Amino acid sequence: MSIKSRILKELENESIEIFRETAVGFRKPVMMYSIGKDSTVLLHLARKAFYPAAIPFPLLHIDTTWKFKEMIAFRDRVVAQTNSKLIVHTNQAGVDANINPFTTGISEYTRVMKTVALREALDFHGFDAAIGGSRRDEEKSRAKERIFSVRDPGHRWNPREQRPELWNTYNTRLGPGQTMRVFPISDWTENDIWHYILQEGIEVNPLYFAKERPVVKRGEQLIMVDDDRYPLQDGETPFMKQVRFRTLGCYPLTAAVESNALTIEDVVEEVLQVKLSERATRLIDGDNEDSMEKKKSEGYF
Numbered sequence: 001m002s003i004k005s006r007i008l009k010e011l012e013n014e015s016i017e018i019f020r021e022t023a024v025g026f027r028k029p030v031m032m033y034s035i036g037k038d039s040t041v042l043l044h045l046a047r048k049a050f051y052p053a054a055i056p057f058p059l060l061h062i063d064t065t066w067k068f069k070e071m072i073a074f075r076d077r078v079v080a081q082t083n084s085k086l087i088v089h090t091n092q093a094g095v096d097a098n099i100n101p102f103t104t105g106i107s108e109y110t111r112v113m114k115t116v117a118l119r120e121a122l123d124f125h126g127f128d129a130a131i132g133g134s135r136r137d138e139e140k141s142r143a144k145e146r147i148f149s150v151r152d153p154g155h156r157w158n159p160r161e162q163r164p165e166l167w168n169t170y171n172t173r174l175g176p177g178q179t180m181r182v183f184p185i186s187d188w189t190e191n192d193i194w195h196y197i198l199q200e201g202i203e204v205n206p207l208y209f210a211k212e213r214p215v216v217k218r219g220e221q222l223i224m225v226d227d228d229r230y231p232l233q234d235g236e237t238p239f240m241k242q243v244r245f246r247t248l249g250c251y252p253l254t255a256a257v258e259s260n261a262l263t264i265e266d267v268v269e270e271v272l273q274v275k276l277s278e279r280a281t282r283l284i285d286g287d288n289e290d291s292m293e294k295k296k297s298e299g300y301f
Contacts, residue, residue, distance in 0.1 A: 008196050012045065015184040018147060018170070019049035019131070022182050023056050025172035026129035029182070030122070033059035033086065035071045036248040037204050038133035040078075041193055042185060044202050046131075047082065058085040060121055060130070064113040065090060066101060066250040068226055074205045089121035101252040102231055119155050122179065129172075129180040137189045147186050153177030190246075194271050198264045207245045208267060210259040214238040221255035246274075 001009075022029050031046060033039050046055045061075060079086045091099075094112040101109050122130060134145065144159045148170045151157055154177075163171045174180060185193070197204060215222045216230075216238050223230075225238040230252060232238070243256035244267075261267045 004195055005199065008192060008199060011185075011188055011192060012048070012196070014187065015045045016049040018182065018184040019046055021170055021172065022129055022131060022184075023050070025170075026174075026180065028125070028127050029057045029129040029131060030060045030087070030125070030127040031055070031057055031131040032133065033061050033075070034133065034248070035061070035067070035075045035205060036133070037193055037197065037208060038135065038185060040202060040204050041188075041196060042131070042133045043078070043082065043084070044200060045184060055084060057131075058087050060087045060089065060125075060127075062114060062117045062121065063088050063090045064117070064250050065095060066113075066252060068207055068224075068248065068251045068254075070207050071205060071248055078203075087121070087125065089117055089124075091117035091120060101250060106253065122155060127179070128174060129182055131182045131184065133185055134183050135188050135190070135193075136186050145181075145183060145186060147183050148172060149181040149183065150174070151179045151181055155179060157181075191268075191271055194264070194268045198268055204264075205248060207248055209263070210242050210244040210261050210266075212240045212242050213256065215241050215243060215256060222258070223254075224251055224256055226251040246271075 031042065033043065043059070050056060059079070063072075075086075078084075091113055094117070097112075098104075099109055099112045104112070118130075121127075136145065144162070146162045146165050148165070149157065149162060152161070165171075172180065188196075196202070214225045216225060216232065216236055217223075222241065222243055224243070225232075241256075241258065242260065244259040244261055245254060245256055248254060259270060261270045
């Protein structure tokens with residue numbers, strides 16, 4: 001067994017232990033399913049953790065109505081193939097108010113259609129623990145997270161109140177009104193994720209592979225025009241370019257990268273050469289009002 005394979009096996013074992021700890025430690029857990037590579041690996045690990053039994057909790061997808069069409073098609077196919085129970089929640093009040101990524105502003109759009117929607121779903125179904133695919137290497141505020149991360153009433157995150165986790169001893173106790181966020185792949189890197197996908201033969205969304213796609217250039221970013229709702233500027237016409245995505249989200253807020261990576265092996269090789277975090281292509285992760293730490297403190301994952 002290679003060194004990389006041993007590392008992946010250790011990470012897998014840790015993640016499986018976390019899944020099982022969550023299943024027995026909470027009254028009503030749920031697993032977030034965002035359809036990207038991390039939640040795809042998360043689903044694979046969850047199935048391994050409880051095989052041959054079914055996953056003992058549902059999946060939850062927060063649908064802003066602005067996801068890539070290929071994301072929704074992939075979601076529905078995977079849920080059917082794995083016989084998973086899926087809950088889809090959209091902030092209908094936000095839809096009725098025409099909250100969108102263009103006229104509302106990115107920060108308010110994210111708050112209403114993602115953060116508020118998530119809090120609504122967790123409260124409506126009474127979930128006391130939400131499992132997510134965040135990793136510490138993604139972004140500086142996520143590096144402050146514990147694997148078992150307590151949320152105060154209202155799902156608010158206070159990094160100063162997180163409990164120490166020593167020698168893989170996890171504290172799953174909750175106080176009145178508290179809930180828990182659980183991150184089984186917190187210790188994984190983007191490199192680990194792609195090597196594990198390659199090793200396990202896991203199917204991922206085709207948006208991760210290079211293909212000729214219709215894009216426009218906004219500033220330094222290439223944005224895929226996925227439907228006719230995207231407002232083009234005067235004189236602007238989408239053009240075809242071979243691109244792929246390092247991370248998936250709402251299509252108007254997720255930049256593509258030029259690429260020739262057509263296979264998992266190609267993607268792994270490309271990831272090894274890139275220095276920037278994949279979240280550098282997410283337009284919602286600015287340093288000021290849109291900072292990840294601010295969004296997390298309000299209940300975002």
